[in-house]
Structure formats: C-alpha cells, structure tokens
Amino acid sequence: MTTPDLAPPRTVVGVVAVWIAAAVAAVVVGILAPAEDRAMWMPVALGGCLILAFAIQLALGRVRGFIERVAVSVLGALFVMGFVGIGFGLASLVGA
Incomplete structure (x- = not known):
C-alpha cells in the first residue's frame, strides 16, 4: 500500500535542468x-x-507523469539546441 504525497516535490526543476544542460551542450558543440x-x-x-x-526523472522517483516529463524535457532540449544551432549557423554565415 502506498501513501499519497502530501506535498509532491517540484518536477519542473528536473525538466529545466535538462534544458540548461542542452544549452550548455549546444554551446560546447558549437565552440x-x-x-x-x-x-x-x-x-x-x-x-x-x-x-x-531519464536519469533525472528516475531519480525523482515519481511514477505519475513520468512519460510526459521526459517528453517535455527532450522536446524542450530539442528546441533549445535548435535555437543555439541556428545562432551558430547564422554566425558562420556572417563570419564567412
């Protein structure tokens, strides 16, 4: 038997952490x-x-909404990396 969460932990932090990691990774790749x-x-x-x-969401230990949180994390990372990639692409066009 499981007990309900009285105050569920914030799950937005795990999603935003992946977005920040995506921005850092895109800048590192771009440089x-x-x-x-x-x-x-x-x-x-x-x-x-x-x-x-996956690692962050598994570490949170929350079952409800796992797939949605992972999907939002990866989709947001895709957009963040896309915007940084567009920036580097435009910078290479201007620098050429």
Missing part, C-alpha cells in the same frame, strides 16, 4: 566542433540529453 561537423555532433548531444532526462 569545439568544426563548422562542417556541428550537424553530426548536435544529435549526439541531444541523445545525451535524453539519457540525462
């Missing part, structure tokens, strides 16, 4: 990878964000 290899390394970084999202 360290050559311009022609960035498109290859961005999906690798997104895969790392997916694994991080």
Whole structure:
C-alpha cells in the first residue's frame, strides 16, 4: 500500500535542468566542433540529453507523469539546441 504525497516535490526543476544542460551542450558543440561537423555532433548531444532526462526523472522517483516529463524535457532540449544551432549557423554565415 502506498501513501499519497502530501506535498509532491517540484518536477519542473528536473525538466529545466535538462534544458540548461542542452544549452550548455549546444554551446560546447558549437565552440569545439568544426563548422562542417556541428550537424553530426548536435544529435549526439541531444541523445545525451535524453539519457540525462531519464536519469533525472528516475531519480525523482515519481511514477505519475513520468512519460510526459521526459517528453517535455527532450522536446524542450530539442528546441533549445535548435535555437543555439541556428545562432551558430547564422554566425558562420556572417563570419564567412
């Protein structure tokens, strides 16, 4: 028998943590990878964000809404990395 949560923990923190990690990963890929290899390394970084999202949500220990939290984490990471990637792409066009 399980007891209900009287004050459920904040689950938004885990989602936002993945978004921040995605921004950091995208900036690191944008700075360290050559311009022609960035498109290859961005999906690798997104895969790392997916694994991080699973790890964070499993560490929270909340069953209800697990799939939704992971999906929002990864989708947000995709958007964050996309915006950072667009920024690096425009910067490479201007710098050329």
